[in-house]
Amino acid sequence: xxxxxxxxxxxxxxxxxxxxxxxxxxxxxxxxxxxxxxxxxxxxxxxxxxxxxxxxxxxxxxxxxxxxxxxxxxxxxxxxxxxxxxxxxxxxxxxxxxxxxxxxxxxxxxxxxxxxxxxxxxxxxxxxxxxxxxxxxxxxxxxxxxxxxxxxxxxxxxxxxxxxxxxxxxxxxxxxxxxxxxxxxxxxxxxxxxxxxxxxxxxxxxxxxxxxxxxxxxxxxxxxxxxxxxxxxxxxxxxxxxxxxxxxxxxxxxxxxxxxxxxxxxxxxxxxxxxxxxxxxxxxxxxxxxxxxxxxxxxxxxxxxxxxxxxxxxxxxxxxxxxxxxxxxxxxxxxxxxxxxxxxxxxxxxxxxxxxxxxxxxxxxxxxxxxxxxxxxxxxxxxxxxxxxxxxxxxxxxxxxxxxxxxxxxxxxxxxxxxxxxxxxxxxxxxxxxxxxxxxxxxxxxxxxxxxxxxxxxxxx
Numbered sequence: 120x121x122x123x124x125x126x127x128x129x130x131x132x133x134x135x136x137x138x139x140x141x142x143x144x145x146x147x148x149x150x151x152x153x154x155x156x157x158x159x160x161x162x163x164x165x166x167x168x169x170x171x172x173x174x175x176x177x178x179x180x181x182x183x184x185x186x187x188x189x190x191x192x193x194x195x196x197x198x199x200x201x202x203x204x205x206x207x208x209x210x211x212x213x214x215x216x217x218x219x220x221x222x223x224x225x226x227x228x229x230x231x232x233x234x235x236x237x238x239x240x241x242x243x244x245x246x247x248x249x250x251x252x253x254x255x256x257x258x259x260x261x262x263x264x265x266x267x268x269x270x271x272x273x274x275x276x277x278x279x280x281x282x283x284x285x286x287x288x289x290x291x292x293x294x295x296x297x298x299x300x301x302x303x304x305x306x307x308x309x310x311x312x313x314x315x316x317x318x319x320x321x322x323x324x325x326x327x328x329x330x331x332x333x334x335x336x337x338x339x340x341x342x343x344x345x346x347x348x349x350x351x352x353x354x355x356x357x358x359x360x361x362x363x364x365x366x367x368x369x370x371x372x373x374x375x376x377x378x379x380x381x382x383x384x385x386x387x388x389x390x391x392x393x394x395x396x397x398x399x400x401x402x403x404x405x406x407x408x409x410x411x412x413x414x415x416x417x418x419x420x421x422x423x424x425x426x427x428x429x430x431x432x433x434x435x436x437x438x439x440x441x442x443x444x445x446x447x448x449x450x451x452x453x454x455x456x457x458x459x460x461x462x463x464x465x466x467x468x469x470x471x472x473x474x475x476x477x478x479x480x481x482x483x484x485x486x487x488x489x490x491x492x493x494x495x496x497x498x499x500x501x502x503x504x505x506x507x508x509x510x511x512x513x514x515x516x517x518x519x520x521x522x523x524x525x526x527x528x529x530x531x532x533x534x535x536x537x538x539x540x541x542x543x544x545x546x547x548x549x550x551x552x553x554x555x556x557x558x559x560x561x562x563x564x565x566x567x568x569x570x571x572x573x574x575x576x577x578x579x580x
Contacts, residue, residue, distance in 0.1 A: 130170060130172075130224065130233040132170055132233050132234060133168065133222070134237070135166060135167055135181065135222050136165070136167075136168065137240065138166060139156075139157045141154060141347060143241045143345055144294060145241050147239060149239040149240050150239050152243075153242045153346065155246060156347065156348075161211075162207040162210060163209075163210055163213065164206070165207075165208050169200070169201045173200050173201045175195050175198075175200055176195060177194075177195045177225070177226055177227060178193070178225040178232075179192060179193045179222065179223070180193075180222070180232065181206050181222060182223055182234065183212060183218065183220060184218070187223075190208070191206045191208065210244075213242045213244070214242065215242065215243060215244050216241070217241060217242075219239050219240075220237065221235050221237050222235040223235070243292065243344050245289075246344065246348040246352070247288060247290055247295055247342035247349070248260050248289060248290060251353055252352070252353050253354060254354060255353075255354050256354060256356065256357065256358040257341075257350055257354035257355065260286075260341070261285075261286065261357070262285070262339065262360050263284070263286075263287075264282065264283075264362065265282065268362055272334075272362050273363070273365070275366050276370075278325060278328075281324065282325075282329075283323055284299070284322045286319070286322065286340055287318055287319045288318075288342060291314070291318050291320075291342075292310065292344055292345075293310060293312045293314075294310065295309070295310040295315070296308070296309055296342070296343050297309075297322075297341075297342050298340060298343070299322060300337070300338065300339045300341075301329070301338060302330070302331060302338070303337070308322055331364070331367075332366060332367050333363075334365075334413075334466055334467045335363075336361065337359050339357045339358065339359045339360070341356050363466060365466075368409060368411055369408055369409045371407065372408035373462070373473065373474070373475035373476060374406070374408070374476060375460075375475065375476045375477065376403050376418065376461065376475065377478070378402070378404075378480055379401075379403075380394045380398060380401055380402065381480045386480070387480050389450070389482045390483045391454055392483070395482075396569060398450075399446075400447060401420075401444070401447075401450050402443070402444060403418050403420070403442070403443040403460060404441070404443075405440065405441045405442075405462050405475075406439070410434050410437055410439060410464075412436060413466075414433070414434040414464055415465045416431070416433075416441055416462055416464055416465075417430070417431045418461070419460070419461050420445045420459075420460055421458060422452050422453050423456050424452075427445060427446070429443045429444075429445070443462075448556055448575055450482060451572045451574070451575065452575045453482040454482050454484060454485060454574070455482065455483070455484030455485070455488050456481070457479060457480065458481075459477050459479050460477070460480065462474075462475045485572070486569075487561065487571055489559075489572065489573035490574055491558065491576040492504065492516075492540075492558060492559055492573060494542070494576060494578065498580070500539050500541065501539070501542050502538070502539055502540075503516075503539075503540055503559045504536065504537050505537070505538065505561060507534050507536050508531055508534075509534060510533075510563060511531075511564040511565065512563050513528035513529060514528070514531055514538045514540060514559050514560070514561055515527070515528045515529070515540070515559060515560050516557065517557065517559060518542065518546045518555060518556075519556040519557070519558075519575075520549065520550035520554075520556075520580065521549055522549075526540055526541065526542070528562070550580035553580055554577065554578070555580045556577050558574065558575045559573050560573070
């Protein structure tokens, strides 16, 4: 309030009023804080209420800080007596930090103005992180995670250790409030004086913070200072960082696959003539701990001199057993030798293939070991290699391409170690430019002994 002694005309002037001023905590103990939202078109409105004996031609002046030089003034005109008015203070005159404002009034006929006590206010500019006036991610807000978390994600053991999230941004101040979004669940963290001085905050996230398993668990943050000024004002949030969280999912244990037809030596030997002789495929079963919907699996059969890669299958439910069929010829090409079978698992939303343990199997030999044949340059003659035979046997060529072709049975000359088998040009023509496999079979005539298969020659037709 103001009062006037009619004899001495003593005035007491109240400070200006800032509508919307907020309560703040600061060592200077200001009267309040001025949020950026109170600015209008580059000005801060300052309300001035009429003083007692508010006369025309009284001159009101606004003083900033310790200066007695007015930055604004207003002369009361006739008809404006006893009315409120507003000083539009340009926001460029406000300093980042503590500001003091005084209202000074020079009465008509006086030479010395009467000045109010200071109004002390806290003002922050720029806002936390600096001003970003375009939408999208706020590139000034930085969120960093340990390299192992970026690479491998977070499982139960890693969550138990605690994951340090490092946040930094320009214009960090004490009592800023950081809002960390953990895959759509928010938590608040107040910045202390030491963190503000360092310009960096470290928040430790534990198992409860990783509240759901998600291969693209999203982390981002925004900031609000104690005046209510938010990062932005357009780009409020930091760039989103996605990590693979599998805290509740059992850790992957990619056990060896199983070849159904390998029934000997605890699944490590496939008896070709007894358990596979007429089969068209080897069945590879995959079942592992930690399987979950959306994971993709691929089997590899590493044979004698080539690798077969299966189709990719997707896990539909946890604990599912997947079955892959490896073509017969991949097994034939390992008769009398070894094969290594493995699989890889890819988690949803990732590009890394996680390898399983290897299954090493042997494929039992047949009566005679038959190496792969050779083909002449014109691809018209297949040469079959075999031991010297003194009982009647026949040889038969086979080409495996867009379709499988079998030649006529050719009698082997007794005592020789190789036999030439004709390859019809049409076989090659229909596969021109494509990968093919050729081999041959040996049969002892007029007996029921099993046919013997050679290894395969692989080439482009």
